[in-house]
Every structure is written in C-alpha cells, then in structure tokens.
Amino acid sequence: MDLEKLLTDRLAPAFATVAGGPVDPVVRRSQRADFQSDAALALARRLGRPPRTIAAEVLDRADLADLCAAAEVSGPGFLNLTVADGALAGLVSALAADPRLGVPRTTTPDTVVIDYSAPNVAKEMHVGHLRSTVIGDAAARLLEWLGHRVVRANHLGDWGTPFGMLIEHLVDLGGAEAAHELSMGDLDSFYKTARAKFDADEAFRERSRRRVVALQGGDEATLRLWRLLVEQSERYFLTVYDLLDVTLTERDFQGESSYNDLLAPVVEELDRLGLLRTSDGAACVFPPGQVGRDGEPLPLIVRKSDGGYGYPATDLAAIRHRTGTLGATRLLYVVGLPQRRHFEMVYAAAAQAGWLVAPVRAEHVGFGSILGPDGRMLRSRAGESVKLVGLLEEAVARATALARERNPELGEAEAAEVGRAVGIGAIKYADLSSDRHKDYVLDWERMLSLDGNTAPYLQYAYSRIRSIFRRAGAAARPDAPVSLAEPAERALAFELVGFAAVVTEVERSLEFHHLAGYLYRLAAAFSAFYERCPVLRADGPVRESRLVLCDLTGRVLRQGLHLLGIRSPERL
Ligand code: ARG
Numbered sequence: 001m002d003l004e005k006l007l008t009d010r011l012a013p014a015f016a017t018v019a020g021g022p023v024d025p026v027v028r029r030s031q032r033a034d035f036q037s038d039a040a041l042a043l044a045r046r047l048g049r050p051p052r053t054i055a056a057e058v059l060d061r062a063d064l065a066d067l068c069a070a071a072e073v074s075g076p077g078f079l080n081l082t083v084a085d086g087a088l089a090g091l092v093s094a095l096a097a098d099p100r101l102g103v104p105r106t107t108t109p110d111t112v113v114i115d116y117s118a119p120n121v122a123k124e125m126h127v128g129h130l131r132s133t134v135i136g137d138a139a140a141r142l143l144e145w146l147g148h149r150v151v152r153a154n155h156l157g158d159w160g161t162p163f164g165m166l167i168e169h170l171v172d173l174g175g176a177e178a179a180h181e182l183s184m185g186d187l188d189s190f191y192k193t194a195r196a197k198f199d200a201d202e203a204f205r206e207r208s209r210r211r212v213v214a215l216q217g218g219d220e221a222t223l224r225l226w227r228l229l230v231e232q233s234e235r236y237f238l239t240v241y242d243l244l245d246v247t248l249t250e251r252d253f254q255g256e257s258s259y260n261d262l263l264a265p266v267v268e269e270l271d272r273l274g275l276l277r278t279s280d281g282a283a284c285v286f287p288p289g290q291v292g293r294d295g296e297p298l299p300l301i302v303r304k305s306d307g308g309y310g311y312p313a314t315d316l317a318a319i320r321h322r323t324g325t326l327g328a329t330r331l332l333y334v335v336g337l338p339q340r341r342h343f344e345m346v347y348a349a350a351a352q353a354g355w356l357v358a359p360v361r362a363e364h365v366g367f368g369s370i371l372g373p374d375g376r377m378l379r380s381r382a383g384e385s386v387k388l389v390g391l392l393e394e395a396v397a398r399a400t401a402l403a404r405e406r407n408p409e410l411g412e413a414e415a416a417e418v419g420r421a422v423g424i425g426a427i428k429y430a431d432l433s434s435d436r437h438k439d440y441v442l443d444w445e446r447m448l449s450l451d452g453n454t455a456p457y458l459q460y461a462y463s464r465i466r467s468i469f470r471r472a473g474a475a476a477r478p479d480a481p482v483s484l485a486e487p488a489e490r491a492l493a494f495e496l497v498g499f500a501a502v503v504t505e506v507e508r509s510l511e512f513h514h515l516a517g518y519l520y521r522l523a524a525a526f527s528a529f530y531e532r533c534p535v536l537r538a539d540g541p542v543r544e545s546r547l548v549l550c551d552l553t554g555r556v557l558r559q560g561l562h563l564l565g566i567r568s569p570e571r572l
Contacts, residue, residue: 051077
C-alpha cells in the first residue's frame with residue numbers, strides 16, 4: 001500500500017466531517033514535509049471560512065497517530081505531514097517480504113488484445129514499427145504481470161493489391177533465390193525491385209493484376225507462392241524480435257489475411273443494420289461525430305467500388321473477432337499517431353454496429369516519430385527510411401565497444417552479452433522514457449551515457465547492488481529489522497514504497513515514461529544513499545537494515561526494467 005493512499009484514507013473521513021460531504025484530500029509529496037495536503041484551501045473558499053481553521057479542524061479529527069511523527073498546519077492552510085520512521089520502516093519490511101514488491105494482482109482482470117508491431121510482408125520494418133513493438137511489448141509484460149489475460153495480436157500486413165506484383169517478382173526470381181533474399185532480410189530491395197518493374201513494365205503490370213485476381217480467387221498455385229512470401233518474412237521478423245528481446249512469437253502473427261472470410265459477413269451485417277451508404281460506388285459507413293475540416297461527414301470505406309475490401313473493413317472484422325470470439329474487454333492499438341483518425345472512425349463504426357459496447361473499450365495507444373539529429377524524420381544518408389536491424393546492430397556494436405573500454409577485464413563472450421543487453425536496452429529505454437505522444441530525437445551519445453535518465457544508468461545501479469552482495473558473500477535477510485535514521489535512507493524508502501502506485505497508473509495510461517522516470521528517481525535515491533551510508537562497513541543491525549534496502553532497490557530496478565523489456569546484467 002503506498003503512502004499517498006494510506007494518508008488519503010486517514011484524512012478523507014476527517015475532511016468529510018468538516019465539509020459535510022466527501023472531499024479529496026489531494027495528498028502530494030512535498031519539499032517542506034514528507035507530504036502535503038492543500039485541500040483545506042479550496043474547501044475554505046467553498047465554506048466561506050478561514051483555511052487555517054479548517055485545516056486545524058481536519059487535523060483534530062484525523063487519525064494519524066501511528067503513521068505520522070508530525071502533522072501541522074502551515075502557511076495559508078496547508079497540512080504538512082511527516083511520516084514516522086517506524087511506519088515507513090514497516091512498509092519497507094512488508095515490501096521486502098513480498099515477492100510482488102507491493103504490487104497486487106488485479107481483482108478485475110481484463111482480456112486485453114494488444115495489436116502491436118504489425119510490419120508488412122516483404123517490406124522492411126521501419127522505426128515506426130520499432131516504437132510499436134517496444135511500447136506494445138512493454139504493455140503486454142506489464143498487464144500480464146498484473147494478472148490480466150493478454151492476447152498479442154501481430155496484425156501483419158499480408159494481404160492486398162501489392163501482392164500481385166510481389167508474387168510476379170518472386171516468379172521472375174525463382175522461389176529459391178527469392179527465399180534467400182527475403183530470409184537475409186533484404187526485404188527493401190525485394191519490394192523496391194518489384195515496385196520498379198511494376199512502374200516501368202506494362203506486361204509486368206498486367207501479370208500482377210491477373211495475379212491479384214488469382215490470389216483473391218484462392219488459386220492454389222498462387223496461394224503457395226504467397227505463403228512463401230509470408231513465411232520468409234515472418235521468419236525474418238522473428239529474428240528481429242529475438243534481437244530486440246520482445247515476447248512476440250510465431251504464434252502471435254494474426255495477419256490481415258486471417259480475417260478474409262469475415263469481411264463479407266461484416267459488410268453484410270453493416271448493411272442489415274442500415275449503416276451503409278454508397279458514395280462514388282463504394283460502400284461506406286459514416287460514423288457519427290466524424291467530420292472533416294469542411295464540416296462534412298467522413299466516410300469509412302468498407303467495400304471499394306471494385307468490390308475489394310481494404311484496411312478499414314479488415315479492422316472492423318478484427319474488432320468483431322476480438323470482442324466476439326476472443327472475449328476481449330480491452331482493445332489496445334499501438335500504432336503511430338497519423339492513424340488516429342482511422343481508429344476513431346473504426347471504433348465509432350464498430351460501436352454503432354454493436355461490436356464494441358461498454359464496458360469493453362478500445363484505445364489507440366498512439367505515438368510520435370523518431371527524429372534524426374537534425375530534428376527531422378530519421379533517414380539514412382541516402383535519404384531512405386532507416387532499416388531497423390541496422391539501428392539495432394549499431395546500438396549493440398557501440399555498447400560492446402563501450403563495455404570493453406570501461407572494463408578491459410571482460411571476456412569476449414561477456415562483453416558481447418553486456419553489449420547486447422546495454423545496446424538494446426538503451427534503444428528501448430530511449431523510446432519508453434519519452435512521452436509517447438511526442439516525437440523524440442535519436443541521440444546515441446545520450447542514450448548510451450552512464451549518466452542521466454538512460455538504460456545504462458539504471459543497469460549500472462543494478463550491477464552495483466549485485467556487486468555489494470558478491471562482496472558481502474551473502475544475500476540480505478528480508479526479515480531483518482529496518483531502521484531509517486539517515487535522511488538518505490528515508491528518501492530511498494519513500495521511493496521504494498512508491499513502486500505500486502506507478503505501476504497501477506501505467507496500467508491505465510500506458511505512459512511508460514512514468515515508470516521510466518520512477519526507476520530513474522529510485523536509482524538516483526540509491527546513489528545518494530550509497531554515497532552517504534556505508535553498507536558493508538556498518539555494524540550489525542545497521543548493516544543488515546541497509547542490505548535490505550539495497551536488495552529491495554535491486555529487485556525493484558530489475559522488475560521495473562523487466563516490465564520495460566530490458567535486461568539487468570549482474571555486472572557491466
Ligand atoms: N501494418 C500497418 C502499418 O505498417 C499497421 C497495422 C496496425 N494495426 C491495425 N490493426 N490496423 O502501418
């Protein structure tokens with residue numbers, strides 16, 4: 001139980017008595033005391049009485065004796081609360097004894113379908129897919145840890161008109177050569193060559209068109225070629241996931257094509273419900289409240305004028321499948337902000353059709369772009385979109401070189417291991433520690449730095465704690481009495497007991513920079529503690545107590561990083 005909540009629960013009844021109705025005490029960490037409540041000020045205005053008097057009356061009635069060493073009215077009518085060392089120590093001991101570090105499993109489990117990563121067959125993953133993959137995977141880890149049922153839905157782009165040209169290009173190359181190119185991760189050149197032929201060669205274009213028809217008609221030979229493209233691409237994406245340390249597996253691919261049989265029924269049902277209107281030959285839904293800049297209602301095209309179904313129809317079918325068949329109660333779409341409007345329209349249409357009904361909810365977990373050092377969209381020197389694996393390999397190479405430089409005693413294998421954990425961790429952390437709604441700049445120096453809000457800083461803090469225990473030659477005794485005499489010990493304890501509140505907040509907001517920021521504050525509080533409070537050189541009970549603080553910090557750091565999908569090596 002975190003302290004804000006404990007103090008709120010104690011103050012709320014007192015405020016309610018004074019106010020004659022419920023009041024949120026608004027308890028916050030404060031510079032002056034440990035915590036502060038400002039609620040008396042607003043209440044005083046409402047009641048037309050002096051705020052200091054109100055604050056004093058609340059304090060008179062509040063039962064704080066076992067929790068606070070001091071509680072006083074200050075300034076214009078703030079309540080300043082100083083937590084008793086014994087109470088804080090008790091909370092720390094409870095955490096130390098709890099394998100879940102104070103974070104309870106949810107009592108209201110959702111079935112959460114997380115739509116994330118979703119690259120496109122025979123096309124390179126770009127940095128947008130990096131963000132989706134990293135954020136979506138953190139969501140999957142965190143929600144699963146809290147006890148929700150998580151379904152990972154990798155909405156692979158494996159269907160549509162480009163497959164005509166891709167298959168014809170495959171035919172030209174021959175299956176073996178094509179498989180080789182694709183499995184090497186040469187997706188971009190495969191796609192671009194196909195595209196170039198399509199643009200330049202009328203005969204190729206014609207073959208491609210006929211091929212799309214054959215594909216849609218279920219022609220067995222064509223389907224075989226298509227499957228080859230899909231399988232080779234999937235195999236390649238799995239190697240990227242492996243390098244990236246994400247939890248997606250081959251079982252999580254739920255490509256767009258898997259909804260093919262649902263598309264016609266979905267459109268028929270929309271028609272039966274009277275939701276379809278024809279516009280320029282296309283069947284459209286006009287979801288309520290969705291208007292363009294000109295104020296005109298916006299159409300969501302569910303069947304094109306040529307009879308084909310596209311991206312919106314597939315997403316409607318996916319919603320129906322996820323809520324209807326999978327029993328989802330929470331739908332997450334980890335997709336870039338440019339697709340916001342698309343999802344708003346799809347959700348509104350699905351709601352109208354009765355496929356998305358409260359309490360089931362759909363959320364667009366949107367994110368901004370990754371920018372280059374020049375503050376513009378990240379591009380390679382040749383001006384092309386940056387290949388994701390290239391980025392990951394560079395991160396690992398840089399981190400491995402830094403690891404060797406800092407620690408020449410590291411063996412080859414260990415340096416590679418550390419380089420990978422730190423390099424990949426740095427990339428993921430740079431992403432997760434920035435507000436996902438905003439763009440951020442990819443800055444190698446900063447993200448690999450051992451100082452500041454970075455993965456290496458947190459991993460370093462963790463490895464330092466592990467080295468304390470290696471030197472101690474023993475683990476901490478979690479039941480050793482905790483004493484918090486030093487300010488640095490208290491400050492660390494306050495951070496430790498705040499873990500649960502942050503995790504619970506992120507469960508709702510999916511704003512992982514709050515978790516990252518918390519871990520950073522925790523690691524900083526640990527550094528300050530470790531500078532001022534000797535651990536191994538302290539005597540008996542103090543040493544034991546400090547070892548509990550070290551151990552708990554290490555466990556929270558490790559668990560927090562794990563939720564972000566980042567490893568914690570024992571040594572750096
Ligand atoms: N494949 C799409 C892209 O690369 C992302 C798909 C997102 N998910 C969805 N259900 N529409 O942009």
